Amino acid sequence: MTVTITLNGIRRTGEVQPDTSLYTFLRQQGCLSVKCGCETSNCGLCTVHLDGRPVLSCSVPAFRADGHEVTTLEGVQKEAEEFGAFLADEGGEQCGFCSPGFILSVLAMARELENPTDDQIKEYLAGNLCRCTGYQSQLRAIKKWLAARKEGDK
Ligand code: FES
Ligand code: FES
Numbered sequence: 001m002t003v004t005i006t007l008n009g010i011r012r013t014g015e016v017q018p019d020t021s022l023y024t025f026l027r028q029q030g031c032l033s034v035k036c037g038c039e040t041s042n043c044g045l046c047t048v049h050l051d052g053r054p055v056l057s058c059s060v061p062a063f064r065a066d067g068h069e070v071t072t073l074e075g076v077q078k079e080a081e082e083f084g085a086f087l088a089d090e091g092g093e094q095c096g097f098c099s100p101g102f103i104l105s106v107l108a109m110a111r112e113l114e115n116p117t118d119d120q121i122k123e124y125l126a127g128n129l130c131r132c133t134g135y136q137s138q139l140r141a142i143k144k145w146l147a148a149r150k151e152g153d154k
Contacts, residue, residue: 003066007031008075016062022048022055025062026072033073033100037129044128047101048072054108056127073100079107086145092137094130102128106142110149118143 003025004013012029023046026034037045039058046058049071073080080103087093094102102125109116109124116124121142122135131138 001063003062005065005067006069008071014062018061018063020062021058022050022060022062022065022070023057025065026057026070031072031074035097035100037097042129043098043101044105045098045101047104047128049104049108052108052111054105071104073104076104076107083107083141083145086141086148087138090137090141090144092133092141094133098128098130098132102131102138106145110146116146 001016001018002013003016004011006012007026007029008031014025014028016025021039023034023036023039026048034048034057035045036058037043041056041059044056046056047054048057049055049069050060050065051068052071083103083106084093084099093099105125105128109121113120113124118139121139125138
């Protein structure tokens with residue numbers, strides 16, 4: 001079957017099988033930032049945005065994305081770099097395997113929640129494993145980045 005999506009702002013079409021995952025389709029489309037850690041909805045590594053909301057692409061059939069907008073790390077490079085600088089400053093940067101999904105979840109959270117509490121941040125990101133650098137450094141980075149964004153909006 002044919003699937004057409006708007007991928008990072010560009011219309012893309014491809015052939016998929018009924019059981020092709022969105023994760024596989026995105027990799028076929030050249031989005032190599034999208035990683036797979038478990039294929040069972042447990043690690044969050046494969047997180048992408050589907051119509052602006054975070055989804056686990058390993059668990060979404062590619063055909064479900066037909067006609068929809070998909071965003072991967074390749075499509076949010078400027079925001080990702082800005083947030084990445086805060087992570088690095090706090091010693092919270094992660095490896096290239098788990099970072100893309102984590103960053104996409106953080107960006108989605110920033111759009112969804114206004115002034116999130118620590119508990120809300122932790123809850124929102126609970127599905128993103130691993131955090132080899134620990135949770136506290138990331139929490140500090142997220143809060144400082146959110147505050148800086150807010151300041152920039154004034
Ligand atoms: S690869 Fe999708 S949740 Fe782990
Ligand atoms: S798996 Fe990426 S830092 Fe732990």
